[in-house]
Amino acid sequence: MTGTDVAESHSGKSGARRSSAPREVTASGRSAALALTGCLVGVFMQMLDTTIVNIALPDLTRELGASTSEQLFVLSVYTLAFACTLLTAATLGGRLGRRRVFVGSVIAFVVTSMACGLAQNPLELIVARGAQGVSAALMSAQTLALIAALFPKSRHPLVFGVYGAVAGLAAMLGPVIGGVLVTADIAGWGWRTIFFVNLPMGVAACALAWRRLPQLRDRPATRIDLAGVALSSVGLFLLLYPLAVGREMGWPPLLWVLLALAALMLIAFVGVEKRLLRGGGTPLLRLDLFTSRRFALGLVLSLLFFSVFAGFFFTVSITTQFGLGYSALRTGLLALPFAIGGALGSVASPQVVSRIGAARTLALGALLLGVGLACLAVVLRPETAMLSVPAAIAPLVVGGLGTGVFVAPLQTTILADTSPETVGSASGCVPTVQQIGASIGLAVVTVFFFGQVASQAETAVSSARTQLTAELRDSPVEPIFREPVTQRFADCASAQLTSAHPERPAAGCQPGGGDTTGMAATIAAQAGPQLHHATRTVVAHSFVGAFVATLWVLAGACVLIAILSGTLGLRRRPRLGSGYQNRGHTARTPRHR
Template structure:
């Protein structure tokens, strides 16, 4: 049984204890903000980071993926450790470790160092995240869970949405000449404040007697999740070799075996890493399914926005990051109004409305795009992005309450590790599936974009010093390179042997390219814009369709009776 070593209710006035609970919640939310911020902030800084550290393609990929891998694969184990050692102790220690590893990431002198420290940062984030929901549930009675879990969901969503914005601002401003390193140093003041707020205000929540660590569960869950998430993270970059498919097949076997062993351990009265009895609750099971699908859409959307803006439209990191700002502002509005909407129509209908509004916003963004001209009007996309953000806020804020509404003091710890694990799995699956579909669409769009760009280049070459004899062959060469690049697994990189500048050529070819550099660049930008914007539009409509499916799935939550307010004499009041 979890026990909170908080100050007894009769020893201190109610108001100071409530104030202490809110301050402790602020510490938890700052930790959550750091965790979620670091899942997206590095994407914007990757180009500068790569140049500074000389990272290879595989090292760049690991810099991005090792954090999420370490985070997701250790969440279940971290939840159990919190119950054994005390959730406050583990949480505060994890904040300190996260802050230290952030500094180490910021001072890394080589890509290998950065990869190692990013992995350690991910483990620290898991140790924090796995305690947060259980701690918040213990700080407040169930009558306030809708509010506090709504705040939790809002902070998580806003942090992920603001990652590109904050990253773009920090990298562009180049504070003290630190460049990309500031994206890690920004965690230092946040970590210090979070520690100050959480220490001594959070309940210890240690399970007594301390349960035996489920070592078999640790090994099977960690290995199973790694064999699932690693292929999803690197599959596209490596063009899906057979060994990655084998790893995913092994992951299914390991995870099924993990569930079977956890079920048997629970039946014998042991303490499993994952309490499978949680899934007897329809709201928990359906809620996790909603979380899996929603974070797939969320991650897929931000991936396509980022890559379409940077590689399709040639936006800078700052401009790309600022595209997320209207979405984040809408998310803030949706999160603020979500509790009132829940009170009026219930959590299931609020989730349904949020999914519908998000889908409408994504479809609206798609309608504003102009694939034929390869353009995206910034003023035109602001309103639909705000609408999409409002839908996200409406959905994310009450999601945790819906998932955890049937949990008890006995299984809240396991749920605290299970919920973020599913979110990370959903994000990984979303990135893998959406990127495959998106780049397939880029290749499909190239079939019409390349001939159009070639025709435009032929016309432009008539006004250059390129001899008429070489104009058609030059246009053909351009078309072959563009087609080869856009239909490859890496359409964001030039095809082998291709380049639009004279330095990439020698002899007569260099002379010809030098005479038509501007025209080649215009044609290259045109074909990239048309292909990426067209693929972005199609992907947005698919994601909007997924939102409609999520809206239908929310109906499976059913209705839940309102929780009656507790009196001051209730032992489960916040003074416990």
């Protein structure tokens, strides 16, 4: 550890001492383990809240009366605030002290979580979710640097593996825990319990982390890179906002303008950071990190993997809830085999790394995830309009196993070449890239998925119409009215499935939206059971078919990730006068197993 990092005494007294080596900062075995546990509880909370809200959205929408746009912001504002604050949060931690910022942000996260749970209208919930995202970013940006300081370099593969495993498992368990909490309806709180559950976890994180974590404050205190803060925050917002709301708004020209402005802002940000680094200042993002091939390629892998991960969980959730009509609990429990596989993969990953090396382990994990997704696509049968849970369990376990094997060593690989001077900046960069990857994945996958729903419509509607015609022969509906009933059904089903929102009935086709008296009401009542069955069939057929097509694309992306992971193990011949040598370092080739 260099003289720019300070570990304040754990008693909390003033007079922090300058630390000259990592050995002076690392804590004793038991203290370090407890501090690590506190960090991991914080990681679990912040990652849990990225996915737990999805499962409770229908319930909170009904209670708060949220509009479609308000529902969208409830989901996206957390990620937007999280991603746009991470780089700034890493700098603030170095200036104010990482322990102080971590503990303070845990407290803020709990307070904002309670505010979310107590919200009485959509606006209050959206504001509280945004503040919750900022708190999560302040917490997340300190975690990697704190863990790196708690343990010697030789133990980083293990502890970063545990960190990655906990983060991945939290995201996987979000739907499960959310489904259980919403269904349990503890004390009549319903969906609000998904936020209240953060209170005991936050208290535990503070109790474990306070006084055990090193303070890690930059000395001397450097000026905050205000230009970098402004350019990165605005640039990331202009990038992520269109990705979050694009499909809902139909991608108007304004969103494309915002994306173009985002590119300009981020290019300007890179220019400012380069100039500041050359001038000996302290940039928000140290671009010399990218001279490490493992860091740069590791971020690319992280971006791609979390795109696949977010896209997969979105399509699972929307296919089961809207396509198959599953309850929140049943949808959540469907993620349980994936989470179990993830836990097993995380436990096995360190042993796999010790045998075949990090690069091959990452490739193996990506391939296993791809195999799991491909097998799930094979066992699904869109024409049956149902999901066989027993048949899906094994592919989900395999996919989770691959996720655990991949995520556990990813952080270690990315941070392998960081130094005490750069690990703080890397702590903000790594989760930022993960959030960008998740946002890009959701945007791209939703466009493809709903496009596939529309392409399935003709076949699905034709099949359901034939089935409905046969079923109406045994109904009380008079023969003269059967053809108009089937025609209206086909028109409404086609309009719904080819619309921008195939998860909602088309205009004028809502149940009970027509006449409530007279001949039309009588016919609707007589054909009610058959129409309900036909509607469920056509929607399920289309959504399951789209899900299958999406799974094949995601499996292909996993193969690409595996190929790129394998290149991490390729040795590069150092070139004289380039790379690290130009910066006064000895040129060397990182060793890979």
